[in-house]
Amino acid sequence: MMNPISNLNKVFDSRIRLGVMSSLMVNADMSFNDLKQMLEVTDGNLATHLVNLEENGYIKVHKGFIGRKTNTTYSITKAGEKAFKEHIEALESMIKGMK
């Protein structure tokens, strides 16, 4: 049998990145501020993790405006959804391996 640890996605080691992915799985899109409030992190910290996820092709960034204020929203990509599901399956098989 394959070692399930090898299926764990390194990108999702971070709790914040995992949190962003979890939120975007169940919301069509979320703004920077919504994510910040949800995950209780600082601006800089969240921004770094979002850039990382974007570079991996897991999330899409939409830059828009509400009046004159910029409104940046994020949504999950097909690749991101696939990677996230595989990560969850890997986590599940690790727990099953314990029994």
Next chain:
Amino acid sequence: MDQQHASLEALQDIRRIMDRSSRFLSLSGLSGVSAGVFALIGAYFAYNWIWEYYGRYTERGYNTGDFQHLKWSLLALAAAVLAGAIATSFYFTWRKARKNNLPVWDHTSRKLLINLLIPLMTGGVFVLGLLKYSAWAFVAPSCLIFYGLALVNASKYTLSDIRYVGFMEIILGLINMWYPQYGLYFWGAGFGVLHIVYGLVMWWKYDSH
């Protein structure tokens, strides 16, 4: 062992964030109970005032002054009941959110409110139209039906039990359409009794421990 423990924790984290980021979970059962109590008090006063009006009607016939007085008293009563119900429900929900250290106003409560208000405002304007043409008999069933639709619509963004309350309100409203003379009883059952019963069930299910 450590790895497995970490996996379990990660999965629980994911689950929690998915729930919390898509649904407003701080809705308190006590909010339903307090709204129901206000509705029943309102229905009690309305019942008495309507009886008094008909008492005078049989005594000395139709009188425009009496009728106008009843109409405006009932409208004022409705506004007071609505304000009281909203204020106290908000208080209990705010209290629950604070206890769990969660924000009351975030994108989940925003979504909940918007989706609740779409059918509710539609119903509100519709009922004003009914009042304009003095179609009194259909006010109670319309309130029940539109409120039920609002709950069904909003249930995707909060505790899913709300969906069943919505179905029951719709059913009550539809039955009421065939027995319009009992509007106040149906209204009291839907907005009073149902709120209190479901509020207690939800309080017992989510908050009592």
